Structures are given as C-alpha cells and as structure tokens.
Amino acid sequence: xxxxxxxxxxxxxxxxxxxxxxxxxxxxxxxxxxxxxxxxxxxxxxxxxxxxxxxxxxxxxxxxxxxxxxxxxxxxxxxxxxxxxxxxxxxxxxxxxxxxxxxxxxxxxxxxxxxxxxxxxxxxxxxxxxxxxxxxxxxxxxxxxxxxxxxxxxxxxxxxxxxxxxxxxxxxxxxxxxxxxxxxxxxxxxxxxxxxxxxxxxxxxxxxxxxxxxxxxxxxxxxxxxxxxxxxxxxxxxxxxxxxxxxxxxxxxxxxxxxxxxxxxxxxxxxxxxxxxxxxxxxxxxxxxxxxxxxxxxxxxxxxxxxxxxxxxx
Amino acid sequence: xxxxxxxxxxxxxxxxxxxxxxxxxxxxxxxxxxxxxxxxxxxxxxxxxxxxxxxxxxxxxxxxxxxxxxxxxxxxxxxxxxxxxxxxxxxxxxxxxxxxxxxxxxxxxxxxxxxxxxxxxxxxxxxxxxxxxxxxxxxxxxxxxxxxxxxxxxxxxxxxxxxxxxxxxxxxxxxxxxxxxxxxxxxxxxxxxxxxxxxxxxxxxxxxxxxxxxxxxxxxxxxxxxxxxxxxxxxxxxxxxxxxxxxxxxxxxxxxxxxxxxxxxxxxxxxxxxxxxxxxxxxxxxxxxxxxxxx
Numbered sequence: 001x002x003x004x005x006x007x008x009x010x011x012x013x014x015x016x017x018x019x020x021x022x023x024x025x026x027x028x029x030x031x032x033x034x035x036x037x038x039x040x041x042x043x044x045x046x047x048x049x050x051x052x053x054x055x056x057x058x059x060x061x062x063x064x065x066x067x068x069x070x071x072x073x074x075x076x077x078x079x080x081x082x083x084x085x086x087x088x089x090x091x092x093x094x095x096x097x098x099x100x101x102x103x104x105x106x107x108x109x110x111x112x113x114x115x116x117x118x119x120x121x122x123x124x125x126x127x128x129x130x131x132x133x134x135x136x137x138x139x140x141x142x143x144x145x146x147x148x149x150x151x152x153x154x155x156x157x158x159x160x161x162x163x164x165x166x167x168x169x170x171x172x173x174x175x176x177x178x179x180x181x182x183x184x185x186x187x188x189x190x191x192x193x194x195x196x197x198x199x200x201x202x203x204x205x206x207x208x209x210x211x212x213x214x215x216x217x218x219x220x221x222x223x224x225x226x227x228x229x230x231x232x233x234x235x236x237x238x239x240x241x242x243x244x245x246x247x248x249x250x251x252x253x254x255x256x257x258x259x260x261x262x263x264x265x266x267x268x269x270x271x272x273x274x275x276x277x278x279x280x281x282x283x284x285x286x287x288x289x290x291x292x293x294x295x296x297x298x299x300x301x302x303x304x305x306x307x308x309x310x311x312x313x314x
Numbered sequence: 315x316x317x318x319x320x321x322x323x324x325x326x327x328x329x330x331x332x333x334x335x336x337x338x339x340x341x342x343x344x345x346x347x348x349x350x351x352x353x354x355x356x357x358x359x360x361x362x363x364x365x366x367x368x369x370x371x372x373x374x375x376x377x378x379x380x381x382x383x384x385x386x387x388x389x390x391x392x393x394x395x396x397x398x399x400x401x402x403x404x405x406x407x408x409x410x411x412x413x414x415x416x417x418x419x420x421x422x423x424x425x426x427x428x429x430x431x432x433x434x435x436x437x438x439x440x441x442x443x444x445x446x447x448x449x450x451x452x453x454x455x456x457x458x459x460x461x462x463x464x465x466x467x468x469x470x471x472x473x474x475x476x477x478x479x480x481x482x483x484x485x486x487x488x489x490x491x492x493x494x495x496x497x498x499x500x501x502x503x504x505x506x507x508x509x510x511x512x513x514x515x516x517x518x519x520x521x522x523x524x525x526x527x528x529x530x531x532x533x534x535x536x537x538x539x540x541x542x543x544x545x546x547x548x549x550x551x552x553x554x555x556x557x558x559x560x561x562x563x564x565x566x567x568x569x570x571x572x573x574x575x576x577x578x579x580x581x582x583x584x585x586x587x588x589x590x591x592x593x594x595x596x597x598x599x600x601x602x603x604x605x606x607x608x609x
Binding site: 017021032034035039055058103104110111122125127129130132133134136137138140141146152190193213214235239266269273274282294297 | 339340351366407421441449500524543544577580591595599
C-alpha cells in the first residue's frame with residue numbers, strides 16, 4: 001500500500017511542484033536556455049575531433065577520420081609545450097596574484113587614512129578597465145626596439161638596447177607581471193570585501209587581550225579570509241587548462257619566435273581554426289584541453305573533500 | 315576607540331603605505347604615458363622615444379582624429395549600443411536567476427546550480443561553439459554574435475546570489491503570506507535591496523561589452539559592425555592607418571603621426587568607460603560577496 005502511494009505520488013508531486021513554482025521556473029528559463037544552447041549543445045560537437053570536417057556537410061555528416069586528428073596534434077610535438085605553458089602560466093598567475101592581492105587587501109584594511117585608501121584603490125583598479133588590445137599597445141610603447149620607453153631609459157643610462165620580441169626567455173616574467181598588474185585592483189576588492197565582512201567584535205576582543213597588529217592579522221584576518229581564498233582558488237583551478245586568450249594573443253601576437261615559451265592551448269586552437277582552417281585538429285586540441293581540465297578539477301575537488309568537505313566545490 | 319601605536323604597528327604601517335604607494339604608481343604610470351604620448355609630436359617620439367614628459371607637445375593627432383573620425387564615430391555607436399543593451403539584458407537575466415537560486419523553497423535549486431556550474435568545468439571547446447554560431451545559427455556579421463557570448467556568466471550569478479543571502483528569508487515569507495507572487499517579490503523587494511550588487515556586477519558586465527573585440531574578430535567581416543576595441547585592434551596593426559585617416563579627412567600633414575595617432579586612438583577607446591567607476595566605487599565592497607559555490 002505504502003509503496004503504491006509512493007509511486008503514484010511521485011509524478012503528481014512533480015507536477016504539483018511545477019504548478020507551485022511556475023513563475024520561478026519562468027524566471028530561470030532564459031538562463032537555462034542560454035546555457036543549454038550555447039554551452040551544452042556544442043558539447044556533442046566534440047565528435048568533430050574524430051572527423052574530417054567539411055563545412056558544407058556540417059558536424060554530423062562529415063566523414064570519420066578515426067584518431068588522425070589526435071595523431072597529428074600529439075605527433076607534432078606541440079601538445080607537450082602547450083600543456084606545460086598553459087598550466088604553468090595559470091599556476092603562476094594564481095599564486096603571485098593571490099599572494100599580492102591578499103597582502104595589499106590586508107594592508108589597506110589596516111589603514112586609517114580614508115582619502116589615501118580611496119585614491120590608491122582607484123589607481124590600482126585602473127588596469128582592470130582597459131582592454132587587452134590597449135595592453136598590447138602599452139607593451140609596444142614600453143618594449144619597442146627603436147623608441148620604446150624601456151630602451152629609451154637603457155640608452156640614456158648608456159646601456160645597450162634589448163629586443164624582447166626576439167628573446168623568448170624573458171616572456172614568462174613579462175606575462176606574469178602584466179597579468180598580476182591587470183588583476184590586482186579587482187582581486188583587492190574581492191578580498192577587502194571579505195575582510196569587511198569579519199565581525200569587528202573579534203578584533204575588539206583581541207585588543208582587550210593585548211594582541212598586536214601582526215598577531216591580529218595572523219590569527220584573525222588570514223583565517224577569516226581562508227574560505228574566500230580557497231573558493232577563488234578552486235574556481236581558478238576549474239579553469240586551469242584555459243589559457244587567457246586575450247592576454248596571450250594581444251601581447252605576444254603572432255610572433256612565432258616566442259611560441260615555445262608563450263603559446264597556450266587557446267591561441268593554438270584559434271590559429272589552427274582561423275588561420276589554417278583545420279577544424280578537425282583544432283577540435284581535437286580543444287577536446288584534449290576540456291578533458292584534461294575536467295580530470296584536474298575532479299582530482300583537486302576530490303582532494304579538497306578529503307581534507308574538508310565544507311570547502312569542496314561540489 | 316583609542317588605538318595604541320606600538321613599534322610593531324608603526325613598522326607595519328610604514329611598510330604598508332610604502333608598498334601600496336609604489337603599486338598604485340606602477341598601475342598609473344602606463345596610463346600617464348599613453349596620455350602624454352598622445353600629445354607628443356611625432357618627430358619627438360622618433361628622436362627621444364616615449365617619455366613620461368615629452369620634450370615637444372603636439373595636438374596634431376587629436377586634430378586628425380576629430381577631422382577624420384567617421385569610422386571611429388560608427389565604432390563608438392556600435393560599442394555604446396552593445397554595452398547598454400548587453401548590460402541591461404544581462405543584469406535582468408542574471409538577477410532573476412540569482413533570485414531563484416537564493417529562494418530556499420525552490421525545489422530544483424541545487425540541481426540547477428550544478429547545471430550552471432558544470433559549464434565552467436567542461437565544454438565542447440572553441441570549434442563546435444564557433445560552428446554553432448557561424449553555421450547553424452548563421453550569426454556571422456550579425457551584431458547578436460557579439461551580444462550573446464558574454465550575456466550570462468556563472469560567476470556573476472554566483473556573486474549576485476551570495477549577495478542576496480544577506481537578505482533574511484522572513485522578508486520573502488511575509489510577502490508570500492501577504493499574497494505577493496514570486497515575480498512581484500523579486501521586483502518589489504529583492505531588486506530594490508540589490509543596488510550594490512547590481513552596480514558592481516553591472517560594471518563588470520559593461521566593461522566586458524565595452525572591451526569586446528574577440529567575438530568581432532571571430533564573426534565580423536563587415537566594417538559597419540566593428541566595435542571600438544576591434545577597430546582599435548585593426549588600427550594598431552596597420553601602419554598606414556594615420557595616412558588613411560588623413561586622406562579621409564583631406565588634411566595635409568607633413569609627417570604622418572603614426573605612433574602618436576595610435577595612442578590617441580587608445581585614449582579614445584578607453585576614456586569613456588573609466589567615468590563609470592566613480593559612480594560604482596562606493597558600492598564595491600558591499601556588492602561583492604564571494605561565498606561558497608554550492609547551496
């Protein structure tokens with residue numbers, strides 16, 4: 001009897017829930033449709049990696065190519081340095097960026113001069129506003145061989161000009177500094193918001209106990225920031241195999257001399273698609289990126305669950 | 315409250331003020347260089363290189379911009395429309411979604427959260443997405459191909475939902491008892507309380523549209539629809555651009571201000587959006603709450 005009611009209750013329950021919540025369902029419909037069409041619908045398109053794509057025939061009617069595209073991608077020897085570059089750059093961006101953002105946010109939170117805080121925060125937020133196209137122009141102004149500011153300074157100091165556009169070795173430093181510079185103001189706001197959310201009574205209690213500034217930062221501020229740091233880090237790990245296309249494409253450009261140190265999967269896929277029109281191989285590279293990304297985030301999330309379930313993303 | 319200044323604290327504050335000042339200057343200097351560079355005479359750039367304070371000032375490039383800016387004006391128009399329409403639409407969809415995910419009594423709350431979040435973990439990659447938009451939806455040379463890609467972002471929904479968490483459930487419940495339906499609650503109670511969150515996320519969305527060039531590069535071949543940043547991108551990558559602009563304006567220029575003209579374009583492309591910041595700044599700290607991803 002009870003089993004029967006449970007079974008008959010289920011569909012009715014579902015319909016009742018729909019009837020009760022139809023307005024809210026309607027409200028999320030645009031977002032659901034959006035992700036369904038633009039994120040879920042292209043997913044089966046990944047089979048293109050196993051096909052010889054013909055634009056007129058479309059994804060499903062194009063002939064099969066077996067593992068040819070993957071053989072070509074991995075056989076070219078590019079896969080290794082692309083993976084290395086993409087992941088290492090993201091790790092470096094994450095570590096350097098987070099450390100500096102947390103440091104400056106803590107410093108700002110201790111300051112009492114309102115005007116100073118406001119002015120410096122505004123200045124540090126400026127780089128966030130400009131497009132990567134403009135950053136590409138900055139870089140050119142600074143490092144241009146003939147009249148870049150950097151070479152202007154070098155020559156005025158009586159030193160030799162340097163041409164960074166033919167020296168791959170310096171690019172990891174340039175890109176890390178640039179990315180940190182661009183994201184600093186934004187990150188500071190995120191962490192400052194988290195610090196402002198800390199109960200002031202905790203600090204007052206610490207004052208009564210005679211704690212000094214360093215002790216308060218170490219024992220109160222940092223532990224209270226930890227959830228935010230972990231969430232933002234895990235979100236960043238969720239995109240660890242996604243290269244920042246806009247950064248790499250605009251700053252490095254199509255300078256083949258630098259690719260060993262500067263090419264990431266995203267720029268490679270873009271060039272394979274738009275310049276070589278190699279749909280199959282670029283899908284294969286993209287598929288490899290997606291799968292690797294999923295494996296990494298699953299692993300990291302699993303490990304996080306083992307340590308502390310609260311912090312895991314899912 | 316009285317603050318005792320101990321040696322430790324004095325040292326910490328001294329370091330803090332130094333570090334923050336230095337970083338703020340490093341963030342500002344490139345902007346100053348772009349601006350002063352745009353006012354530098356072309357000969358001075360070739361002779362002395364780019365400097366913070368140019369040896370020879372000139373308004374030549376700005377004159378060229380104002381006189382020959384037909385295509386620039388069009389690019390401004392495209393970007394302005396894209397930014398306004400995109401931001402409004404995106405805020406509406408994101409805030410409605412955030413509101414539903416905030417409602418504890420919404421039965422599919424967790425499943426839906428994961429449905430959204432999963433798209434950040436796995437994707438079909440650039441190519442299937444490109445083919446979908448270019449071939450199956452046939453949006454090449456259609457401004458929609460620049461509007462759609464940034465329209466809904468999981469991270470923005472997350473930030474908005476976490477902001478809403480500070481609004482007590484009882485407010486929603488009492489409105490329900492008074493007979494308000496779910497949309498009225500959103501419109502009359504949630505939206506008016508969402509100011510800081512709407513302002514902050516709105517700024518991020520607006521910035522994203524203002525700086526749009528990537529989708530234009532992928533899908534646009536008609537110059538009529540080039541947004542500002544893509545127009546700038548093409549300018550920066552074509553050496554003869556200043557000459558072209560001069561020809562368009564019918565101006566005789568002794569030395570083509572190629573380098574300084576690029577900088578003038580950069581100033582023109584960045585300028586307006588920066589004026590949004592002061593209006594939004596006071597909401598910033600309140601508007602962003604990065605809580606947990608789930609629940």
